[in-house]
Amino acid sequence: MPRVVVRRQRPSDAAALAQVYTDAFGPTTAAQVRRRPKDMPYETFVATVDGTVAAAVTIEYLTLLVDGVPVRTGGIAGVATRWDYRRRGLATRVLDVCHRRLRERGISNATLFTGRNLPAIRIYERTGYSEVADWVRFLEVRDPVRWIGERFAYRSEWLPRTPFGRGTLREWEGRVHVVTPRWSCTITLEGKRFHVRPGRRGRPTVIMRGDAEAVLDCFGNRLHYDASLRSGRVTLRGPLTARGTWRRVLTLEWRE
């Protein structure tokens, strides 16, 4: 049985924590871990498995104002687990320790931000986060193809850092044609990077059609993607495997 210990972060953990954060949030260096903003007091707790730092959670000690009355809150941030240590309940164990720490300090509540479609939301629901407020997004898309290009530049950066992404980069030769009444573009994977070009280029593997709003809403949102397909606002043509890969790439389902 591996030995799991949850303890407060030590200065010597910086390099190991950088690895944990890199797996969860993107490239992070030990220097960045040491250089955290100092505008709020905080504590970081880590879970070690046989001495290896495998998961981390940070509490920021913040104050919410309710009618101007200060209410202290434990702002939960940086919930991260290394890829090879996921699905072992480590984040839940660190969160439990954080909640105990907040209780000891006489703080009534813990608060956090997450993505509606990220798997982590299930951990939060299980650990008592039942009070929820959704953000509403307001936007003006001035150049949708350029915007999609930016989203796929992000995916190009991220894919090589995940097991799913590495597999996709090796095997997928997809060419996706996204078609709306006002614009269309073709997304290809060439030389480990996605390229987004206006119009139809070559013979597509997958064709995604829909009104512009429904198509753009699918970016990074698995729930919306599935609902749009069910309702017929978005349609998809192409082999099943290619469609499955496209779904994960588009909705960021691989960023778990």
Added chain:
Amino acid sequence: MRVRSMRPGDRTGVQAVYAARARASTGLLRRNANRWARHRRRKGTRGLWLVAEHRGKVVGYAWGSRDRESAVVNEVVWHPEVGDAVGDALLAGLLRRLRRRDPAMVFHWAMPGSPLIGPLSRALQEQGGEAAVFMAAVVNPGALLADTRRILERRLSAPLRLRIGSRIAVAGDGPPVATVSLEANVLLGLLLGLRPLSAELRWGRVRISPRNPRSLRLVQEAFPSRRFWIQDTW
């Protein structure tokens, strides 16, 4: 009223506007000088801090940022005693500046309790997409009752007893007019404006004793329909 670029001398006025808005809101974060400085120093914000000035006084501010192909409306706040027209003017001024470099997209994330929802829905399009959520959990019911008592003492016209399981607290001096029984997470939701009182009463998750119009009015005073709104993330 005019909208102009922010000057170093406006900082106190900007912070006073935020403080006034926090007194009339639920959920804004208390900001210390370091946090304000971090916002001001944030990358891509140069030339994108604006203030609304009326008779020489700062009555609102806005700031945005640019990042690669996107432009972001980070924050637009105006004094609660001036009208939403100030918010419209600040947002319009900020959007004008953000659009100058032809971004592929301009966006803002807002919470339903934000006063900016009105001006935003007039200027930009509301859309689903990469849905983000704020979540809260009770970790210490006793401390929550103490927090609640401090807040309700400011809101209530008569004393009210709160009961979470076997824990009891009274907000206000003197014999309580009514008792409210509820679970800790429901109390947190009501306090932060994450749950509407009417629905909680309908579903029986908030029980009032004695059940009479005066008790109901008092509970409505305790938990007004003011929705949660937060600007900062962490």
